Amino acid sequence: MSYVPPHLRSSSRTTTTTTTTTTAKPSSRTLDDQSKLSSSNSHINNDKSSGGASFSSFSHSNVSSRWSSGALSQASRARPDSVVPQWKPSDRVLGMKPEMIEEVCLRLNLDVSVSPDSASAPAPIESFTDMCLHPSIMKDIDNHGYTTPTSIQAQAMPVALSGRDLLGCAETGSGKTAAFTIPMIQHCLAQPPVQRGDGPLALVLAPTRELAQQIEKEVKAFSASLESFRTAIVVGGTNISEQRSELRAGVDVVVATPGRFIDHLQQRNTSLTRISFVVLDEADRMLDMGFEPQIREVMRNLSEKHQTLLFSATMPEEIEELAQEYLTKPVQVKVGKVSSPTANVTQTLEKVPESEKTDRLLALLVEEASRVEGTGHPFPLTIVFVERKTRCDEVAEALVAQGLHAVALHGGRTQTEREAALRDFRKGTTSILVATDVASRGLDVSGVAHVINLDLPKSMEDYVHRIGRTGRAGSMGQSTSFYTDRDMFLVANIKKAISDAGSGNAVAFATGKTARRKEKEAAAAQKQARVALSNSSTAGPASANIEDKYRFMFADSNNKKEGAADSAWDD
Numbered sequence: 001m002s003y004v005p006p007h008l009r010s011s012s013r014t015t016t017t018t019t020t021t022t023t024a025k026p027s028s029r030t031l032d033d034q035s036k037l038s039s040s041n042s043h044i045n046n047d048k049s050s051g052g053a054s055f056s057s058f059s060h061s062n063v064s065s066r067w068s069s070g071a072l073s074q075a076s077r078a079r080p081d082s083v084v085p086q087w088k089p090s091d092r093v094l095g096m097k098p099e100m101i102e103e104v105c106l107r108l109n110l111d112v113s114v115s116p117d118s119a120s121a122p123a124p125i126e127s128f129t130d131m132c133l134h135p136s137i138m139k140d141i142d143n144h145g146y147t148t149p150t151s152i153q154a155q156a157m158p159v160a161l162s163g164r165d166l167l168g169c170a171e172t173g174s175g176k177t178a179a180f181t182i183p184m185i186q187h188c189l190a191q192p193p194v195q196r197g198d199g200p201l202a203l204v205l206a207p208t209r210e211l212a213q214q215i216e217k218e219v220k221a222f223s224a225s226l227e228s229f230r231t232a233i234v235v236g237g238t239n240i241s242e243q244r245s246e247l248r249a250g251v252d253v254v255v256a257t258p259g260r261f262i263d264h265l266q267q268r269n270t271s272l273t274r275i276s277f278v279v280l281d282e283a284d285r286m287l288d289m290g291f292e293p294q295i296r297e298v299m300r301n302l303s304e305k306h307q308t309l310l311f312s313a314t315m316p317e318e319i320e321e322l323a324q325e326y327l328t329k330p331v332q333v334k335v336g337k338v339s340s341p342t343a344n345v346t347q348t349l350e351k352v353p354e355s356e357k358t359d360r361l362l363a364l365l366v367e368e369a370s371r372v373e374g375t376g377h378p379f380p381l382t383i384v385f386v387e388r389k390t391r392c393d394e395v396a397e398a399l400v401a402q403g404l405h406a407v408a409l410h411g412g413r414t415q416t417e418r419e420a421a422l423r424d425f426r427k428g429t430t431s432i433l434v435a436t437d438v439a440s441r442g443l444d445v446s447g448v449a450h451v452i453n454l455d456l457p458k459s460m461e462d463y464v465h466r467i468g469r470t471g472r473a474g475s476m477g478q479s480t481s482f483y484t485d486r487d488m489f490l491v492a493n494i495k496k497a498i499s500d501a502g503s504g505n506a507v508a509f510a511t512g513k514t515a516r517r518k519e520k521e522a523a524a525a526q527k528q529a530r531v532a533l534s535n536s537s538t539a540g541p542a543s544a545n546i547e548d549k550y551r552f553m554f555a556d557s558n559n560k561k562e563g564a565a566d567s568a569w570d571d
């Protein structure tokens with residue numbers, strides 16, 4: 001196959017209208033659901049500060065929110081108090097001795113810590129049965145095919161079920177979603193039923209629409225057997241009026257991107273009044289994307305008695321700052337080394353001049369296509385990450401022109417296009433997804449075999465999340481990253497990760513603002529050095545002899561600061 005450059009081809013993308021996805025089940029919670037729940041709970045008290053106390057005396061009078069009270073039409077009706085489910089694990093777990101707990105933590109590679117003035121963390125639980133969950137949730141866990149909790153689930157679930165705040169960190173693809181989804185549903189079942197005009201009982205905020213939609217599916221899956229459980233997805237790019245009716249009717253759980261959720265609060269379509277369970281998934285990404293004001297606004301206006309869970313595969317210092325501000329005596333659960341690439345992915349680095357990247361990508365993919373041809377196997381699902389939206393379209397077009405099944409996913413496409421791209425990729429009808437960082441966090445597509453970084457990301461954190469789209473849930477994956485001279489600082493880190501993984505030594509990277517500043521400074525210093533070298537080796541200020549491979553560094557388009565928003569902004 002020969003490569004046709006993008007400028008010689010025509011683009012025929014169409015724009016379509018938007019849709020909305022919401023879940024509504026008819027009636028409010030049945031008595032049966034609640035009686036099953038109380039039988040699955042014990043009668044110990046739970047308290048965030050002590051590890052167990054009752055929230056039953058909770059009152060909303062101290063909530064100073066613009067949105068939290070009186071936001072909806074039925075504001076005059078007294079809101080029921082939130083309840084901390086009086087949960088306890090099985091007697092077997094309750095009887096575990098400290099040395100047994102230590103042995104389980106060691107075996108599951110768990111690092112659990114609490115602040116000195118708070119109660120110790122609940123014991124990790126190695127079976128779903130030992131969690132004494134509502135029978136319908138147990139049924140749905142079974143239907144989902146989960147037999148044993150993953151390490152993060154083993155520890156995070158009992159923490160969440162006991163009403164404590166949590167800072168959870170575990171590698172990509174390790175099951176963090178169910179670690180909060182399952183306890184969240186159990187928590188909601190213990191609350192007085194939601195009525196029309198009530199705000200939700202639980203809120204999950206996620207950085208991108210795709211991730212929010214995926215989490216909503218997971219909530220639905222684990223609440224499928226609960227007749228009355230209602231979940232709403234609230235993301236930008238979809239029909240706001242349908243979301244409004246859904247929210248006003250009253251839902252148990254809202255899964256949202258921050259911007260759109262704030263829109264609904266401002267329009268008084270929902271409120272924070274009844275929220276007693278909050279999850280910030282990929283919180284560091286939300287901060288990166290500029291959602292900090294929205295997150296703070298929500299967190300500041302919540303009722304006093306609520307529990308908060310923060311999850312990510314990387315734990316930059318901003319997250320720890322956020323945790324300090326908004327978590328009350330949290331239990332910190334870390335699985336393995338924090339912020340390191342998953343050991344399930346074989347990482348390869350390849351130096352490719354900027355101008356040759358697309359050709360090299362095509363060669364790689366065409367070679368792969370010939371390898372599977374005639375074997376009866378489909379082309380392995382592959383994600384190609386690029387830096388910018390425009391490049392994303394160009395690369396996808398280049399691949400399609402070669403007869404490969406590729407589609408672009410980025411924040412510049414319509415919601416319908418984004419959903420269709422991901423749906424086709426999930427189904428396998430499109431085997432190559434060319435994406436910006438909008439797809440780098442949390443996306444779980446089973447069978448992704450290869451992640452290719454056509455452009456390296458800006459930080460090690462993003463690298464860890466990107467390559468974590470493969471090698472999930474214990475499967476093995478492969479990553480190939482192209483790099484140029486401008487990426488040398490990041491490349492040094494990746495090389496270290498590869499050599500450490502080779503020696504069985506997962507390495508934790510410095511992450512967060514400081515690390516990113518250092519990465520930027522190092523890149524700028526390298527660039528300056530190259531400019532100086534280039535100037536001194538050429539005849540004059542025109543620097544006409546800049547090698548082609550360095551030209552991108554001087555081109556105007558390269559200086560345009562499109563920022564994280566270009567790759568991943570969502571609302």
Ligand SMILES: Nc1ncnc2c1ncn2[C@@H]1O[C@H](COP(=O)(O)OP(=O)(O)OP(=O)(O)O)[C@@H](O)[C@H]1O
Pocket residue numbers: 145146147148149150153170171172173174175176177178312313441442443444446468469472473
């Ligand atoms: N206990 C379990 N048993 C079997 N499969 C599981 C279990 N828990 C989660 N999984 C599966 O593992 C995959 C990864 O889970 P999930 O998407 O929650 O990972 P994650 O830790 O949130 O990853 P990321 O950091 O990339 O967001 C999913 O396909 C999920 O269905």
